[in-house]
Amino acid sequence: MKTSFVLDSRLEADTLAVATLALSELRLMNDCRWPWFILVPKIPDAEEIHHLEGDDQLELYQEINCVALALDAMTGCSKINIAMLGNVVRQLHIHIIARNQGDTNWPNPVWGLAGVKPYTEAIAASLIAKMRQRLD
Amino acid sequence: MKTSFVLDSRLEADTLAVATLALSELRLMNDCRWPWFILVPKIPDAEEIHHLEGDDQLELYQEINCVALALDAMTGCSKINIAMLGNVVRQLHIHIIARNQGDTNWPNPVWGLAGVKPYTEAIAASLIAKMRQRLD
Numbered sequence: 272m273k274t275s276f277v278l279d280s281r282l283e284a285d286t287l288a289v290a291t292l293a294l295s296e297l298r299l300m301n302d303c304r305w306p307w308f309i310l311v312p313k314i315p316d317a318e319e320i321h322h323l324e325g326d327d328q329l330e331l332y333q334e335i336n337c338v339a340l341a342l343d344a345m346t347g348c349s350k351i352n353i354a355m356l357g358n359v360v361r362q363l364h365i366h367i368i369a370r371n372q373g374d375t376n377w378p379n380p381v382w383g384l385a386g387v388k389p390y391t392e393a394i395a396a397s398l399i400a401k402m403r404q405r406l407d
Numbered sequence: 408m409k410t411s412f413v414l415d416s417r418l419e420a421d422t423l424a425v426a427t428l429a430l431s432e433l434r435l436m437n438d439c440r441w442p443w444f445i446l447v448p449k450i451p452d453a454e455e456i457h458h459l460e461g462d463d464q465l466e467l468y469q470e471i472n473c474v475a476l477a478l479d480a481m482t483g484c485s486k487i488n489i490a491m492l493g494n495v496v497r498q499l500h501i502h503i504i505a506r507n508q509g510d511t512n513w514p515n516p517v518w519g520l521a522g523v524k525p526y527t528e529a530i531a532a533s534l535i536a537k538m539r540q541r542l543d
Contacts, residue, residue, distance in 0.1 A: 318486075319475070319479070319486075319487055320472075320475070320489065321471075321472050321475040321476050321479065321487065328468075328472070329468075332464075332465075332468045335457075336456075336457050336464070339455070339456070339457040340457050343455070343457065349494075350454075350455075350492075350493055350494050350497075351455055351457065351491075352490070352491065352492050352493075352494070353456065353490065353491045354488070354489065354490035354491070354492070354516075355487075355488065355489045355490070356486075356488045356490070356516060357486055357488075358485075358486050358488070358506055358513065358514035358515070359514045361486075370494055377494065378494035378495050379494070379518060379519040380490075380492060380516050380518050380519070382515060382516050383515040383516070
C-alpha cells in the first residue's frame with residue numbers, strides 16, 4: 272500500500288508555512304537568528320535526493336534555486352548556505368539559509384545550537400510575504 | 408580580462424585529488440573521521456550555485472548526484488550529507504559526506520571540529536580507487 276505524504280512532526284513544530292510549490296512545501300524556520308527556509312518535497316518516505324526519480328530531482332533542484340535566488344535578493348546576505356543533512360529528521364528536507372558576517376555562530380554552521388529565538392508574528396508575516404512575492 | 412580557475416589554497420591543502428570531471432574537480436577531504444568528498448566546479452570566481460549559468464548548474468547537480476550515489480554504494484552509510492556553505496572558503500565547493508550513527512559528532516554536522524585525522528596513504532589510495540571505479 273502506498274503511503275501518503277505527511278510533514279514530519281518535528282519539522283512542523285519548528286517551522287511556519289510559507290508556500291506550497293509544485294513539488295515541495297516551503298517553510299520558514301521559526302528562529303529569527305537567521306533567515307532560514309526549508310523545502311520539503313511532498314514525496315512519501317523520501318530521504319535522499321540522489322534516490323529521487325529524475326523528474327522529481329530536477330524539479331527539486333529548480334525549487335532550491337528559486338528559493339536561494341529569492342532569499343539572496345530579499346536579504347542582500349553575504350552567503351547562502353544550502354544543505355541536506357537529515358541525520359536527526361530523516362524526512363528529506365533542504366535547508367536554505369541567509370548568512371551574514373557577525374550573525375550567530377558565523378562563520379560556522381547553524382545546526383544544533385541552543386537558544387532558539389522565535390519570530391514575533393509581525394516579523395514572520397513580513398518575511399513570509401516577501402518570499403511569496405519573490406516566488407510569484 | 409577573464410581569470411582562470413585556480414583551486415583555493417585551503418581546499419588544496421585540506422584535500423587529496425580524486426578525479427577531474429566534466430565540470431568539477433573531485434577531492435577527498437584528508438580526514439579519516441568521515442568519508443568526505445568535495446566537488447569544486449572549475450569556474451573562476453564562482454561562489455553560489457544559484458548564480459551559475461543554467462547548463463553549469465545542471466551539470467553540477469548531475470555530478471553531485473553521481474558522487475552521492477557512488478559514496479552511498481561504496482560505504483553503505485546511514486545518511487549522505489550534502490552541503491554548500493562557503494562562509495570561510497568562498498570558492499564554490501560542495502561537501503558530500505557519508506555519515507553513520509556513532510561517527511564523530513553524530514548526528515550533528517562535521518564542520519568546524521578540531522582534531523583532523525589524516526588518512527594513511529594506503530587507506531586514502533583505496534578510497535580514491537573505489538570512488539574512481541564507481542564513477543567510471
